[in-house]
Amino acid sequence: MKPSFILPVLFLFLVGCNGMSDPNEQFMVSSIGFMRTGAKVSAFVQSVDVKGGEQNGIPETFVVKGEGDSIENAVKNTRSKLSKKLSLKHTELILISDTLEKDDLEEILSMSEDFDVSLRAKIASCNDIEKLLKNDSASSGLGLISVIEQNAVSAGFGGHTALFEIKTAFLLGEEFAVTYFSSGEEIGIEGLYYYKNGIPTDILNFEESIRYSKEKNLYKGE
Amino acid sequence: MTLTDNRRFISLIASVAVGDFVLRISFSNSITSDLVGILSACLLSVLAAVLLKSALDFYKKKSFKYKPLCSGIIMLSSAVPLVWTSLSSASNLSRYAENVMLKSGSSILYFISILVLAVFVAFQHRNVTLKLGLVLFPIIAIFVLLMFALSVQFMNLKYIVPYSALSVGSVWKTFSESAVCLFSAFIPSLILGNTAKKRHFAIAFAIASSIIIVCFLNTALIFGAELSSTLEYPYSQAVSTASFGHIFSRMDGFLYAVCFFTSFLKTGVCLLCAIELVKRALGSIFFQKNQLSY
Numbered sequence: 001m002k003p004s005f006i007l008p009v010l011f012l013f014l015v016g017c018n019g020m021s022d023p024n025e026q027f028m029v030s031s032i033g034f035m036r037t038g039a040k041v042s043a044f045v046q047s048v049d050v051k052g053g054e055q056n057g058i059p060e061t062f063v064v065k066g067e068g069d070s071i072e073n074a075v076k077n078t079r080s081k082l083s084k085k086l087s088l089k090h091t092e093l094i095l096i097s098d099t100l101e102k103d104d105l106e107e108i109l110s111m112s113e114d115f116d117v118s119l120r121a122k123i124a125s126c127n128d129i130e131k132l133l134k135n136d137s138a139s140s141g142l143g144l145i146s147v148i149e150q151n152a153v154s155a156g157f158g159g160h161t162a163l164f165e166i167k168t169a170f171l172l173g174e175e176f177a178v179t180y181f182s183s184g185e186e187i188g189i190e191g192l193y194y195y196k197n198g199i200p201t202d203i204l205n206f207e208e209s210i211r212y213s214k215e216k217n218l219y220k221g222e
Numbered sequence: 223m224t225l226t227d228n229r230r231f232i233s234l235i236a237s238v239a240v241g242d243f244v245l246r247i248s249f250s251n252s253i254t255s256d257l258v259g260i261l262s263a264c265l266l267s268v269l270a271a272v273l274l275k276s277a278l279d280f281y282k283k284k285s286f287k288y289k290p291l292c293s294g295i296i297m298l299s300s301a302v303p304l305v306w307t308s309l310s311s312a313s314n315l316s317r318y319a320e321n322v323m324l325k326s327g328s329s330i331l332y333f334i335s336i337l338v339l340a341v342f343v344a345f346q347h348r349n350v351t352l353k354l355g356l357v358l359f360p361i362i363a364i365f366v367l368l369m370f371a372l373s374v375q376f377m378n379l380k381y382i383v384p385y386s387a388l389s390v391g392s393v394w395k396t397f398s399e400s401a402v403c404l405f406s407a408f409i410p411s412l413i414l415g416n417t418a419k420k421r422h423f424a425i426a427f428a429i430a431s432s433i434i435i436v437c438f439l440n441t442a443l444i445f446g447a448e449l450s451s452t453l454e455y456p457y458s459q460a461v462s463t464a465s466f467g468h469i470f471s472r473m474d475g476f477l478y479a480v481c482f483f484t485s486f487l488k489t490g491v492c493l494l495c496a497i498e499l500v501k502r503a504l505g506s507i508f509f510q511k512n513q514l515s516y
Contacts, residue, residue: 089472090472112459113454118462118463118472119445119459119462119463120376120462120463120464120465162376162463164376164444164445164449164459164463167449168445168446168448168449171448171449171452172448
């Protein structure tokens, strides 16, 4: 190898190896949920075991809870409970409870900058987030995503699902509606949760959801 | 110039013209104004490139003679913006690397690394750089188109249609940003394309303009004006929405490749041309040879 090649190659190695970490050393969050109880905000992070621990062919999922007085502190306290590094880069789903305030929602919407969450991540609403995440056994997070996607085709309605859609609606001061999960034993969708001025206003049943979707051209099925 | 030489020239100049546009692209509150600004800059760059080449061909035919000192000063003056462009491109890339790609590192380390690599490339023969352009540009083009195709599911035409009122300030801002990017490839194209024809110049800038417009539309159609104007790297964020099934949930690697290749080529090529101009200028000034020839 010519000596003139050595220096640039050395530089490349020096730059790329800094701060490297193994995927097994990271807690890869597939879903994250937030709810407020009085002055306390709870964050629930869900991850799948990357080492492949499975029960009956289904990957094992973990749900960890953290609390704080704000969204950011709740996420940071979740981090402190983990022995691994928390990674939100691959988060597919953000669950919000109707107990959250408008400021909480604004903070969640800025997660793409603060915590490197993809703007493509889906947002949905649920009453009992901890129960929903723990019951979600089908490939953690991806099971809930599949329910949202299938619903968009079969049920005949779809809401504003992506983080960037909600952010745009927030910036423009427009209303939006997110998919609303039931908090029963079986995972299912009850309808759409309608937000006006960033405040949860109304749960739309199936018929109302279909009408809303058609009006806003949100239905992406056939 | 052979067919391969033409392809190398077009690929390299198109890469340099795209440059760090994907990192610098910014939006105002009016997509229509931004689109008009970018389209105007693209059209003007193609016309200006052809006109410049025509002017130089005319200069060659007429064999204008400058005093060596004068030609030396002209070449040194041309080298200054090239060095500035090169450093600016490296700086943008290193800042992007610090903010997005490799957050735990320092931008100074990235800047030095990129500069060292660019200087290494700049001191090679120009054919090495031309070949590098031919290898990297198809990758850049394919990745940009691939990311556009994978983002289509999130696009919404309502952000472009209906057209909003034009804002002169926004048109000028976007025009000047795009023009700076595209026009910075003029001097390198004249230095490296001394045997190229006018149509090769036009093709190179037309291809670069197409890539730029695809990047703009990719962002505008997904996020719209309001959200795009709040993001630091809107194209980067737009591409992060692209996915291919559940396995490739984030295609950011392709984006990083595009950003690195385009910015690095711009840095290296501008340095290479600056070095060439300085060599000729010194030859003119100190050895009284008239080196001002394209």
